[in-house]
Amino acid sequence: TEVEDHIGTNDPVIPEDPTTGVNRTYTLYSVAVESISGEATFIENKDNSVTIELELSNTPAGGQHPAHIHFNTAAEGGGIALTLGVVDGSTGKSSITVSALDDGTAINYDGLLAFNGYINVHLSTDELGTIVAQGDIGVNALTGVSKSYDLMEKDAPGIEGTVTFYERLNGQALSVIELMNTPENGVHPAHIHNNTAVEGGGIALSFNSVDGTIGMSKTNIKELDDGTSFLYNDILEFDGYINVHLSADELGTIVAQGDIGQNELTGVSKTYDLNENAVPGISGKASFYERSNGEALSRIELMNTPSNGVHPAHIHINSLAEGGDIAIILNSVDGNNGISNTNIAQLDNGTQFGYDDLMDFDGYINIHLSEEDLATVVADGDIGQNELTGKSLVYPLAEKDAPGISGEVTFFERKSGESLALIALENTPDGGIHPAHIHDNDLATGGGIAFTFIPVNGTTGMSYTHVAELDNGSAFLYNDIDSFMGYINVHLSAEQLNVIVAQGNIGASIDDSMESSKVVYEVTNSGAAAYIFNGEDQSNGSNPDFTLKRGMTYEFEMNTPSHPFYIKTLQNTGTGDTYTDGVTNNGAVSGKITFTVPMDAPDTLFYICEFHSSMTGTFNIVD
Numbered sequence: 001t002e003v004e005d006h007i008g009t010n011d012p013v014i015p016e017d018p019t020t021g022v023n024r025t026y027t028l029y030s031v032a033v034e035s036i037s038g039e040a041t042f043i044e045n046k047d048n049s050v051t052i053e054l055e056l057s058n059t060p061a062g063g064q065h066p067a068h069i070h071f072n073t074a075a076e077g078g079g080i081a082l083t084l085g086v087v088d089g090s091t092g093k094s095s096i097t098v099s100a101l102d103d104g105t106a107i108n109y110d111g112l113l114a115f116n117g118y119i120n121v122h123l124s125t126d127e128l129g130t131i132v133a134q135g136d137i138g139v140n141a142l143t144g145v146s147k148s149y150d151l152m153e154k155d156a157p158g159i160e161g162t163v164t165f166y167e168r169l170n171g172q173a174l175s176v177i178e179l180m181n182t183p184e185n186g187v188h189p190a191h192i193h194n195n196t197a198v199e200g201g202g203i204a205l206s207f208n209s210v211d212g213t214i215g216m217s218k219t220n221i222k223e224l225d226d227g228t229s230f231l232y233n234d235i236l237e238f239d240g241y242i243n244v245h246l247s248a249d250e251l252g253t254i255v256a257q258g259d260i261g262q263n264e265l266t267g268v269s270k271t272y273d274l275n276e277n278a279v280p281g282i283s284g285k286a287s288f289y290e291r292s293n294g295e296a297l298s299r300i301e302l303m304n305t306p307s308n309g310v311h312p313a314h315i316h317i318n319s320l321a322e323g324g325d326i327a328i329i330l331n332s333v334d335g336n337n338g339i340s341n342t343n344i345a346q347l348d349n350g351t352q353f354g355y356d357d358l359m360d361f362d363g364y365i366n367i368h369l370s371e372e373d374l375a376t377v378v379a380d381g382d383i384g385q386n387e388l389t390g391k392s393l394v395y396p397l398a399e400k401d402a403p404g405i406s407g408e409v410t411f412f413e414r415k416s417g418e419s420l421a422l423i424a425l426e427n428t429p430d431g432g433i434h435p436a437h438i439h440d441n442d443l444a445t446g447g448g449i450a451f452t453f454i455p456v457n458g459t460t461g462m463s464y465t466h467v468a469e470l471d472n473g474s475a476f477l478y479n480d481i482d483s484f485m486g487y488i489n490v491h492l493s494a495e496q497l498n499v500i501v502a503q504g505n506i507g508a509s510i511d512d513s514m515e516s517s518k519v520v521y522e523v524t525n526s527g528a529a530a531y532i533f534n535g536e537d538q539s540n541g542s543n544p545d546f547t548l549k550r551g552m553t554y555e556f557e558m559n560t561p562s563h564p565f566y567i568k569t570l571q572n573t574g575t576g577d578t579y580t581d582g583v584t585n586n587g588a589v590s591g592k593i594t595f596t597v598p599m600d601a602p603d604t605l606f607y608i609c610e611f612h613s614s615m616t617g618t619f620n621i622v623d
Contacts, residue, residue, distance in 0.1 A: 067084040140168050196259055274365060278378060311369065
């Protein structure tokens with residue numbers, strides 16, 4: 001017993017830990033003083049009280065910083081609910097143990113975790129209006145899940161940014177708009193509207209205005225302006241867009257704008273060329289951008305449209321060569337900037353029609369001079385399944401009964417497997433109309449008409465025809481042309497079909513020893529890293545090696561600004577060692593480089609950029 005008493009008397013006394021071991025930490029973000037930030041830790045105690053510890057970095061030595069828990073979110077603001085310990089600037093710390101709010105209402109750990117509140121830490125007792133650090137707590141704490149959308153400049157050049165929605169534990173959201181280049185002291189109203197930006201719509205939700213001095217607005221989102229519940233998950237599916245305005249007095253001036261929710265762009269897009277037509281110089285492109293909901297944003301961009309012009313635009317059914325009725329009326333192109341934006345969700349007849357439908361649509365686009373002059377098409381282009389793949393077959397059309405009239409026919413493969421036929425002749429008479437046909441068999445044998453082209457316009461020397469089937473209804477696709485035993489006749493007129501102005505064999509009618517078809521490649525560049533080839537056996541080929549046949553003609557359609565393309569005997573930069581036999585326009589960056597491979601060409605040649613050794617490949621020459 002004495003031993004037991006002795007041991008008990010000298011045992012060290014270990015104080016009991018008053019906490020349960022459970023705690024929660026919240027971030028306190030810098031506000032008025034950029035360098036001051038930290039965190040607040042709530043510690044559950046066994047006696048049902050809560051210890052609240054604040055720890056900030058970069059507080060000034062000797063400073064005394066009052067701190068409080070307020071009602072509501074920081075974005076909304078609210079009265080003081082609980083006075084916390086004053087933060088000692090020398091250590092950046094404060095600690096207080098509480099069991100009730102300032103009004104005497106009991107509060108425990110679980111109550112604070114479920115509290116609708118935020119913390120403010122002030123510069124001093126005399127400067128309570130200056131908040132050095134702030135953070136939401138309880139149900140207002142952020143989950144770490146967020147979604148950002150771009151806000152693009154609109155009527156005020158240089159003003160752009162983002163809006164980010166942060167999910168709260170209670171399902172609500174904190175929205176933060178951040179813009180660059182807003183004017184000092186500006187106050188910019190901001191709203192969520194119904195529909196897409198290109199459609200327009202009424203205001204659904206009003207944000208706190210953007211402070212022009214800092215370019216920022218913070219708003220708690222829990223309901224629409226009409227009182228309907230509107231939480232974080234609702235935002236992600238909302239059919240809406242955001243406008244930020246210049247001022248409350250100038251709401252018509254939108255400084256930044258962007259689609260949100262289901263209208264967000266996925267990053268998937270497709271662009272088609274719009275070529276000049278009746279007005280020289282007007283051309284451009286039509287781009288379709290996929291939205292999250294499967295719809296599409298259509299954006300037409302044209303060059304050289306006249307100031308103040310208004311140019312109606314439509315998507316038509318069928319290929320451009322065939323013509324067809326209007327399927328979708330697009331918003332008119334503004335001649336001042338050459339731009340039209342349209343949301344595409346359905347055809348004009350009400351049929352649902354989204355991005356994926358556009359990719360496979362049998363259609364084309366026309367842009368007209370004006371509403372009063374719809375017959376004048378200023379730019380046009382095939383889209384969807386009518387897009388050209390870059391592959392083509394070219395056959396010469398030699399003069400016959402009309403001296404000087406000759407040219408070629410080119411068949412361009414479409415995405416659908418069908419083709420566009422272009423007959424291009426020189427020296428046709430102005431105003432002439434020249435019927436043209438594909439006949440069975442070769443020229444020496446002769447044969448009946450298999451396919452009828454759209455007649456050649458003598459003024460331009462051209463004819464465009466969509467090729468999908470023979471005159472008897474049999475399928476006749478691009479891949480059928482090369483194996484077809486046929487020839488082409490172009491006639492002087494419908495009244496003088498016996499006078500043939502140009503003709504030539506096509507497909508299998510061409511003897512291997514006299515093969516004269518051309519292989520055409522479109523050439524672009526990927527920066528200074530590589531030439532990119534499309535056509536024949538290449539699809540976005542990066543610096544590929546080629547096998548070329550002696551006697552064959554290869555045409556390279558160049559679009560490589562600042563990267564001259566040279567065919568050379570040695571694989572080096574500069575302009576030396578160029579190979580000139582059979583080469584036209586060597587070293588071009590635009591237009592066509594034509595290479596008819598001589599019968600005595602060396603077994604190996606090279607293509608290379610004049611300036612960049614990384615942009616190169618090999619031509620292996622074979623018989």
